[in-house]
Amino acid sequence: MEPSAKPEPKKINLERVEMSKQAPEVRRQNFDEVAFGYTAEEAMAEASRCLDCKKPGCVANCPVEINIPAFIRAIKAGDFAEGIRIIRQKNCLPAVTGRVCPQEEQCEGGCVFAKKHGSIAIGRLERFLADWEANQGESMQNVQKPQVTGFKVAVIGGGPAGLTVAGDLIQLGHSVTVYEALHKVGGVLVYGIPEFRLPKKIVRREVEYLKNLGVEMVENYIIGKTRTVDSLLEEYDAIFIGSGAGLPWFMDIPGNNLNGVYSANEYLTRMNLMKGYTFPSVQTPIKQHKRVAVIGGGNVAMDCARTALRLGGEAHIVYRRSRDELPARLEEVENAEEEGVIFDFLTLPTACIGNENAWVTGLACKKMELGEPDASGRRSPIPIPDSDYVMPVDAIIYAIGNSPNPLIPATTPDLTVGRKGNIDAEEATGKTSKTKVWAGGDVVTGAATVILAMGAGRKAARDIHAYLQSLPGK
Numbered sequence: 001m002e003p004s005a006k007p008e009p010k011k012i013n014l015e016r017v018e019m020s021k022q023a024p025e026v027r028r029q030n031f032d033e034v035a036f037g038y039t040a041e042e043a044m045a046e047a048s049r050c051l052d053c054k055k056p057g058c059v060a061n062c063p064v065e066i067n068i069p070a071f072i073r074a075i076k077a078g079d080f081a082e083g084i085r086i087i088r089q090k091n092c093l094p095a096v097t098g099r100v101c102p103q104e105e106q107c108e109g110g111c112v113f114a115k116k117h118g119s120i121a122i123g124r125l126e127r128f129l130a131d132w133e134a135n136q137g138e139s140m141q142n143v144q145k146p147q148v149t150g151f152k153v154a155v156i157g158g159g160p161a162g163l164t165v166a167g168d169l170i171q172l173g174h175s176v177t178v179y180e181a182l183h184k185v186g187g188v189l190v191y192g193i194p195e196f197r198l199p200k201k202i203v204r205r206e207v208e209y210l211k212n213l214g215v216e217m218v219e220n221y222i223i224g225k226t227r228t229v230d231s232l233l234e235e236y237d238a239i240f241i242g243s244g245a246g247l248p249w250f251m252d253i254p255g256n257n258l259n260g261v262y263s264a265n266e267y268l269t270r271m272n273l274m275k276g277y278t279f280p281s282v283q284t285p286i287k288q289h290k291r292v293a294v295i296g297g298g299n300v301a302m303d304c305a306r307t308a309l310r311l312g313g314e315a316h317i318v319y320r321r322s323r324d325e326l327p328a329r330l331e332e333v334e335n336a337e338e339e340g341v342i343f344d345f346l347t348l349p350t351a352c353i354g355n356e357n358a359w360v361t362g363l364a365c366k367k368m369e370l371g372e373p374d375a376s377g378r379r380s381p382i383p384i385p386d387s388d389y390v391m392p393v394d395a396i397i398y399a400i401g402n403s404p405n406p407l408i409p410a411t412t413p414d415l416t417v418g419r420k421g422n423i424d425a426e427e428a429t430g431k432t433s434k435t436k437v438w439a440g441g442d443v444v445t446g447a448a449t450v451i452l453a454m455g456a457g458r459k460a461a462r463d464i465h466a467y468l469q470s471l472p473g474k
């Protein structure tokens, strides 16, 4: 008799399914999105790598606690509607977070495959489901309206923190109005992150979703100028402040007032929100610089350099440490390198240099070397004597950080702020020192990430809801 054949072990596709993107030489000529996203077949192949762990490290690392294994199971089964339904229970901006979250540090960092073979591409799968949903064009009509409570909440700032609060509270039956200072809701998602990383139509889609749920959006409305927090309190039962960290930092060096010196905020707002790059079809021209120095090494610096490149200039990243210490996401550094951004590592700017008409002509710099690790664990840069030189450039962009704008604290009595101007708020609830006022996102933490802002919004929404439930009904 033939020995019984051993069953074939179940094969798991170990290697990550790559996502196709525009070739570097093509994409550096346009502002279209760099990455194309997975097809349904690619998404199902990638989902099939998931081991569906009993104690999923991915969920533990997700600030908004999405049931990641469940949505991946749904993709594996080809049930995309169920997949997006699971995500939307916890995340009102999946098309955004699927694109810009630092997944390698969060969900994907907790994956058992992270060290070998590459973690499951959770962000790409999330993006796939959100884009699939958008292509169905149905989801917004399917939303069930909750019973109306009669309570009114004002949200200050239409960034990820404010939009999360709005999305969570409207679904609990409260009436929500978002007040946004700029002419478009979305926060950094529309004025900061460039079109080639996060197309504006995607943010618009997510904002429309909230509007369909019943959230009222009031644009061009600056709280602290058009109306104060105290005046809002006369009309609303609770207020959430999610006004972000939009006040740019500059180095204390000569020449900052020259023409051609920008903050990243100004440069990116002109380019992204005001679409300077499509002039003359929009009336917001931006100067086309030939050689641009971007000071900084984070995501914001990469965005500025890659934008300058797309405008036809040569773009330099000037960073005082080495490549290993760059705070930007590796994916963005690699994208910038592929596109031709030039990295000037171990370089410290010492002055902005200008001509007789006060236009920038160069950036004076000093070369550095790395010394011992500092308090942050990163090796500190030390100047090399007699290494000064001038880099010829016609624009300098500061991308070294931001802090919250002082307008709201300055016009709101009883609201306490920390040393750097951040509003003090309890981490677990977002409660501030002022009764009926909550805060969260960058205005509390300083410049951080989209998902952390959303996580803070979620906690505050939960606490605001608990507070409203404790009040006599309306």
Ligand SMILES: Cc1cc2nc3c(=O)[nH]c(=O)nc-3n(C[C@H](O)[C@H](O)[C@H](O)COP(=O)(O)OP(=O)(O)OC[C@H]3O[C@@H](n4cnc5c(N)ncnc54)[C@H](O)[C@@H]3O)c2cc1C
Pocket: 100, 101, 102, 156, 157, 158, 159, 160, 161, 162, 179, 180, 181, 182, 185, 186, 187, 188, 189, 192, 193, 194, 221, 222, 223, 224, 242, 243, 244, 245, 246, 268, 299, 300, 303, 405, 407, 408, 440, 441, 442, 443, 447, 448, 449, 450, 451, 453
């Ligand atoms: C260029 C750039 C690239 C980035 N890239 C990434 C990335 O890849 N991944 C990532 O996770 N994070 C990234 N970040 C960080 C991330 O975008 C922020 O951490 C996040 O947007 C913070 O959300 P928020 O809601 O707290 O604030 P914001 O997004 O800043 O939104 C605050 C909103 O409040 C409005 N506002 C301010 N003051 C008032 C007022 N007085 N009245 C009414 N409205 C007001 C502002 O106009 C703004 O719309 C990036 C940031 C920048 C600048």
